[in-house]
Amino acid sequence: xALANVFEKRxxxxxxxxxxxxxxxxxxxxxDRSLGVAACVCRLWCGLTRNDSLWEHLCxxxxxxxxxxxxxxxxxxxxxxxxxxxxxxxxxxRLRVGGAAAELERRVWxxxxxxxxxxxxxxxxxxxVLIGGGGGGRLGGDSAAxxxxxxxxxxxxxx
Amino acid sequence: MNQEIYSKAKMWSCPDQADDDAGGVEDExxxxxxxxxxxxxxxxxxxxxxxxxxxxxSVQQDGGLPQLASDTVHYNPSDLSSWLESMITGLNPIPExxxxxxxxxxxxxxxxxxLDNTSSSSSVVNSxxxxxxxxxxxxxxxxxxxxxxxxxxxxxxxxxxHQPPPPPPPKKLKASSDDLHSGFARPVLVDSQENGxxxxxTLMACAEAVQQDNFKLAEALVKxxxxxxxxxxxxxxxxxxxxxxxxxxxxxxxxxxxxxxxxFTDMLxxxxxxxxxxxxxxxxxxxxxILEAFAGKSRVHVxxxxxxxxxxxxALLQALxxxxxxxPSFRLTGIGPPSHDNTDxxxxxxxxxxxxxETINVxxxxxxxxxxxxxxxxxxxxxxxxxxxxxxxxxxxxxQLLARPGAIEKVLQLVKGLKPEILTVVxxxxxxxxxxxxxxxxxxxxxxxxxxxxxxxxxxxxxLVSDHDKVMxxxxxxxxxxxxVACEGVDRVERHESLGQWRSRLGMAGxxxxxxxxxxxxxxxxxxxxxxxxxxxxxxxxNGCLMLGWHTRPLIATSAWKLK
Numbered sequence: 001x002a003l004a005n006v007f008e009k010r011x012x013x014x015x016x017x018x019x020x021x022x023x024x025x026x027x028x029x030x031x032d033r034s035l036g037v038a039a040c041v042c043r044l045w046c047g048l049t050r051n052d053s054l055w056e057h058l059c060x061x062x063x064x065x066x067x068x069x070x071x072x073x074x075x076x077x078x079x080x081x082x083x084x085x086x087x088x089x090x091x092x093x094r095l096r097v098g099g100a101a102a103e104l105e106r107r108v109w110x111x112x113x114x115x116x117x118x119x120x121x122x123x124x125x126x127x128x129v130l131i132g133g134g135g136g137g138r139l140g141g142d143s144a145a146x147x148x149x150x151x152x153x154x155x156x157x158x159x
Numbered sequence: 160m161n162q163e164i165y166s167k168a169k170m171w172s173c174p175d176q177a178d179d180d181a182g183g184v185e186d187e188x189x190x191x192x193x194x195x196x197x198x199x200x201x202x203x204x205x206x207x208x209x210x211x212x213x214x215x216x217s218v219q220q221d222g223g224l225p226q227l228a229s230d231t232v233h234y235n236p237s238d239l240s241s242w243l244e245s246m247i248t249g250l251n252p253i254p255e256x257x258x259x260x261x262x263x264x265x266x267x268x269x270x271x272x273x274l275d276n277t278s279s280s281s282s283v284v285n286s287x288x289x290x291x292x293x294x295x296x297x298x299x300x301x302x303x304x305x306x307x308x309x310x311x312x313x314x315x316x317x318x319x320x321h322q323p324p325p326p327p328p329p330k331k332l333k334a335s336s337d338d339l340h341s342g343f344a345r346p347v348l349v350d351s352q353e354n355g356x357x358x359x360x361t362l363m364a365c366a367e368a369v370q371q372d373n374f375k376l377a378e379a380l381v382k383x384x385x386x387x388x389x390x391x392x393x394x395x396x397x398x399x400x401x402x403x404x405x406x407x408x409x410x411x412x413x414x415x416x417x418x419x420x421x422x423f424t425d426m427l428x429x430x431x432x433x434x435x436x437x438x439x440x441x442x443x444x445x446x447x448x449i450l451e452a453f454a455g456k457s458r459v460h461v462x463x464x465x466x467x468x469x470x471x472x473x474a475l476l477q478a479l480x481x482x483x484x485x486x487p488s489f490r491l492t493g494i495g496p497p498s499h500d501n502t503d504x505x506x507x508x509x510x511x512x513x514x515x516x517e518t519i520n521v522x523x524x525x526x527x528x529x530x531x532x533x534x535x536x537x538x539x540x541x542x543x544x545x546x547x548x549x550x551x552x553x554x555x556x557x558x559q560l561l562a563r564p565g566a567i568e569k570v571l572q573l574v575k576g577l578k579p580e581i582l583t584v585v586x587x588x589x590x591x592x593x594x595x596x597x598x599x600x601x602x603x604x605x606x607x608x609x610x611x612x613x614x615x616x617x618x619x620x621x622x623l624v625s626d627h628d629k630v631m632x633x634x635x636x637x638x639x640x641x642x643x644v645a646c647e648g649v650d651r652v653e654r655h656e657s658l659g660q661w662r663s664r665l666g667m668a669g670x671x672x673x674x675x676x677x678x679x680x681x682x683x684x685x686x687x688x689x690x691x692x693x694x695x696x697x698x699x700x701x702n703g704c705l706m707l708g709w710h711t712r713p714l715i716a717t718s719a720w721k722l723k
Contacts, residue, residue: 073480076518094689112681115478119443122477122515123470130511131468 017044024048028057032089055080059088060114073118077125086124087117188354188390358387358399359604365406366600377410394611401637402604405644414650415641421496422504425467427638430631432470435617436690437715440683440698440707441554442471445583447679448719449550450478452581456548459487462541462577464533464553466493469508471554473515480519488522492541497529505529532559534566538576549579557661558586561654571668575722581673582720586661588706588713591643592654603643606655606714610636613709616695658704658716670720674703679717683707 016023027038027048035058039049048054056071059080074083091113361384368377381403388399408414432438453459459479463471472491479486491512498504505527516523530536533556543549551574560566574582589606593599614632642653656664662672680700687696687707699706699713706713 068483069481069485073477073519076520077477091685091689112678112685116682116685118477118481119446119474122473122519125518126470126473126511126515130514 052080055084059084083121087121091117354390370596381407394615398608398611401640405641408645427635430628431635434628434632441585444679444705444717446475448583457487458547460490460547460549462492462551464494464556466495469512476521480521486521490524493527533570549577551579551582554585558654559652562649562652585717587655588716589655590657592656609709609712671723672703673719673721675705
């Protein structure tokens with residue numbers, strides 16, 4: 001009897017991988033850490049979570065309305081996922097002292113925070129691609145890694 | 160004799176930081192000199208001092224009494240009587256002691272084996288103290304270890320004093336605790352904060368000596384600074400070392416050559432840019448002013464007096480790309496010093512920026528000009544076109560013009576001739592251009608101490624801002640210090656002036672101030688909040704100008720100007 005029930009359930013099972021639009025809708029609502037976890041589930045999910053539009057949504061879902069032309073610029077400079085990792089997340093978490101992840105989501109970006117993040121992102125691009133890669137800027141052959149003035153964003157603030 | 164003592168001092172002045180096994184806190188002052196004396200034993204040492212003073216008071220100098228060798232070695236670090244005594248009585252800062260004082264009592268506590276000492280050795284010979292030193296500051300400046308007590312065998316044995324130098328003692332010698340004596344109450348308190356104060360006093364005294372051309376005194380003091388600096392930690396030590404080096408250059412007439420290697424300076428500034436927020440603050444606030452001045456303009460031209468690596472412009476290009484109405488067509492003219500390797504550095508930077516501009520779809524044009532000094536420029540070079548809005552930007556460049564008379568006026572007239580919509584100026588907020596050397600010295604000492612303090616907090620506790628970056632930033636600042644203190648005339652280019660002074664200068668040249676506005680302020684505050692140690696930085700608004708400081712001290716100031 002119990003076994004029959006199990007089989008029956010399996011036959012009616014809703015497989016999420018067959019319903020990508022639902023899956024994407026769900027992923028859109030996750031925070032960054034959960035997206036990272038989701039990326040580990042299977043290759044399909046991994047590919048989906050790398051989709052830049054998901055990250056665009058994550059960066060700017062609470063910003064209304066999204067600015068014209070931002071997408072072009074961001075994509076040119078490295079994409080939303082990188083923008084989030086390098087600039088948005090540190091800026092948000094650093095500037096909202098003591099905010100939990102959930103709170104990060106609920107709060108709305110201010111225009112200034114957006115501008116600042118974008119500026120820093122552009123500086124990051126310049127350093128990474130042009131100065132680091134170009135080899136002319138980092139004189140003396142100090143280090144193999146390109147300079148990053150955004151390293152300061154990676155450090156936890158001693159609050 | 161002096162040399163031997165001095166070299167012994169050097170040999171011993173390597174602090175061994177390991178704690179004693181008893182786990183007591185070691186006195187830092189002694190630790191500097193290689194002695195391990197626990198703070199808990201300080202009282203005894205102090206008692207010995209007082210005894211010594213009594214003994215000294217009653218002694219007579221004469222050749223009959225055996226003199227202890229001046230060239231002696233400490234086996235028992237607790238027997239610091241001679242050294243302490245000199246500290247307290249404020250004698251000669253240069254180690255010129257002939258002998259150490261001792262008495263039976265001290266030698267009892269010694270761990271020297273052949274302790275033959277008998278009654279007669281309660282002689283004390285006063286050291287030859289001969290330095291012309293003001294007693295108020297000259298006291299306690301002594302770092303003269305290397306006095307030890309040889310058991311003195313004979314009487315009148317002044318000749319046999321030169322015994323071969325014994326091997327250096329093991330570092331961990333416990334202060335003996337079986338010392339006696341009658342309760343003298345007051346222990347001597349020595350702490351490193353006092354040392355810090357002494358250090359500053361010595362620096363000031365040395366500068367004063369230099370100003371008065373009293374180079375003998377200055378030389379002696381500069382050596383002391385070295386000792387005292389070692390006893391400090393962190394920022395103070397580094398600052399003191401740089402200032403001492405600058406003073407030494409004056410004293411020994413090894414003036415630093417004017418740094419010709421602009422590539423090296425650029426590299427140093429890059430590290431400075433990465434380590435701490437000052438340059439970023441400068442760039443972001445200046446960009447905000449330029450952005451606002453360019454509102455609604457379709458063709459813009461920025462003239463940058465401080466091109467370097469062009470780190471300021473990506474952010475402006477991005478902001479222009481995203482402005483409502485779309486980006487203007489952007490022209491950049493960069494001015495830089497000639498490069499000494501055959502690369503065309505300015506062109507390379509321009510090319511990189513052009514690539515960036517293309518990536519974000521901003522129409523971009525670039526021209527680079529090489530000039531030894533801004534005063535060599537001519538208005539016709541810039542090819543200002545009809546309908547173009549011009550902005551002139553200068554980050555830490557204008558003060559260098561003050562080294563040559565007439566240069567700053569010429570450049571400001573040049574700028575006026577360009578009819579800019581806005582002139583953005585960022586300068587150090589300090590007066591390092593006074594006529595009196597001592598004033599310059601003390602001003603810059605305070606300024607760079609604050610700056611180095613802030614650097615200390617920037618450095619990664621978690622090591623993400625690499626130590627390399629931090630060290631290079633310090634070198635960058637150190638070169639400025641050297642220039643402010645040790646150079647004169649046209650070589651001294653770091654002629655910083657305060658915001659008030661620039662205001663009047665620019666006012667007289669025909670400019671009036673443009674208020675920087677709340678956007679710049681908010682962006683700057685946010686930027687600083689992102690830095691670790693961000694709570695130490697302060698953005699202040701000063702009559703429309705923005706200043707960035709560390710705690711209460713403003714360090715750099717951004718201002719914007721337009722033609723009257």
